[in-house]
Amino acid sequence: MSRPAAALCLAVSLFLVTYAVNLQAPLYDAYAAASGRGPAAVTIAFAAYVAGLMPTLLCLGGLSDRIGRRIPLAMALLLGAAATALLVVSPSWTTLVVARMLLGVGTGLATTAGTAFMVELMGADRSRSAALAVTSATSLGFGGGALATGMSLSLTGPSFFPASFAILFVLAPLLAVCMICAPKGAQAQGGALVRLPVFPRGTWIFGATLALAWSATGMIIAVVPLELAMHGLFGWTGPVIFLAIFVGFLCQPVAKRLSDKASLALGLALIPSGFGLILFGSWMQAIAPVLIGTALSSAASYGFVFLAALSEVSDRAGQDRSRATAGLFVYAYAGFSLPVIGSGVLAETMGLVPAMAVFLGLLIVGSIALAGFLTARSTAPVEQPT
Structure with missing residues (x-):
């Protein structure tokens, strides 16, 4: 297999791994x-x-440095299919918890190995293009799974085995074989199998901003669909989740032309603005502000902030790209999950809209603080990771 063909297969594989992550999202309520x-x-x-994802990032973020890029990617594809199969065999909340943990392990393996592998296949001189390929594939995947399930359910009616699941079952084994047959990347390194993530100096601002951006995305994927269902707008769940990520994909070519600092600043302006519109639409029971706000949040999360953060960390990581990527995603997924859990607990006592209002207040404070830091000083100079 040629390197360009391998890069294409890798992009499709990253799409499918992340496609599986939100595939079941329209069925959360069920x-x-x-x-x-x-x-x-x-x-x-x-x-x-x-x-599932955090321990993988913390303990196995450098696994692909030790055993090569291909096996972790093949494992991620098969884990996504296995997790989804569990939900077909036994659809319940308990099974959903187990499946989501398996999907987290798969994503952790794929994103750390995939970023490094894409750079190796495309060449170190094209690292920013490689980052764009990875963010594009994963952005489409994260949003595409939910949209595919939403469309399947609208066409065939309620089901715990929509056609979108079948697509995953067919493609995952085929792509796993393609990954095993891909050219080798960098020479596998010696040392311990468990390799902790690294955090290159001067990159905390990228991680913190990505965490803030993805906290809004997590709320859109997990909490907003519950609010939509309460108002009889369940059919909009798939499109909202897709929009929450797809608009970011469309913005990535624009983000590529901006400096990373400018991308972060623009993202910090869009994050609270977008979620403010979502809250307004939820309060008014109107879908239009929800869709517009989702689009703005997506532009920030998966467009300007994601590409800038991944590009900066990859450039500053030296030979530790996979471990540095793991470090970046530690930030991102802490932001992605913790506010969602907190809002879910608040929603049990306050209601969904008040819980979302509390989250918006924290989002505004965080955006102002990070924007102030960016304004006060320029991005730290490139240094080697410690």
Whole structure:
């Protein structure tokens, strides 16, 4: 297999791994109802994904440095298919928690190995293009799974085995074989199998901003669908989740032309603005502000902030790209999960809209603080990771 063909297969593989992550999102409410659970349980199941992903990032972020890039990517594809199969065999809240944890492990393996592998296939001189390829593939995947399930359910009616699941079952084994047959990347390194992530100096601002951006995305994926369902707008769940990520994909070519500092600043302006519109639409029970706000949040999270953060960390990581990518995603997924859990607990006592209002207040404070730091000093100079 040629390197360009391998890079294409890698992009499709990253798409499919992340496609599996939100594939079941339009069915969250159905899984919870089948087990007699409420909003807090739904957010806990959603965040179980991070319970699988975080240990993978922390302990196995450099696994592909040790055993090569191909095996972790093949494992991630098969884990995504296995997790989804569990939900078909036994659709329940408990199974959803287990499946989400497996999906987290798969994503951790794929994102750390995939970023480094893409740079190796495309060449170190094209690292920013490689980062764009990775962010584009994963952005489409994260949003595409939910949209595919939403469309399947709208066409065939309620089902715990929509056609979108079948697509994953067919493609995952085929792509796993393609990954095994891909050219080798960098020479595998010696040393311990468990390799902790690294955090290159001067990159905390990128990690913190990505955490803030992805906290809004986590709320859109996990909490906003519950609010939509309460108002009879369940059919909009798939499109909202897709929009939450797809607009970011469309913005990435624009972000590539901006400096990383400018991308971060623009993202910090869009994050609270977008979620403010979502809150307004939820309060007014109007779908238009929700869609517009989702689009703005997406532009920030998966467009300007994601590309800038991944590009900067990759450039500053030296030979530790996979471990540095793991470090970046530690930031990102902490932001992605913790506010969702907190909002789910608040929603049990305050209601969904008040819980979302509290989150918006914290989002505004965080955006102002990070924007102030960016204004006060320029981005730290490139240094080698410690």
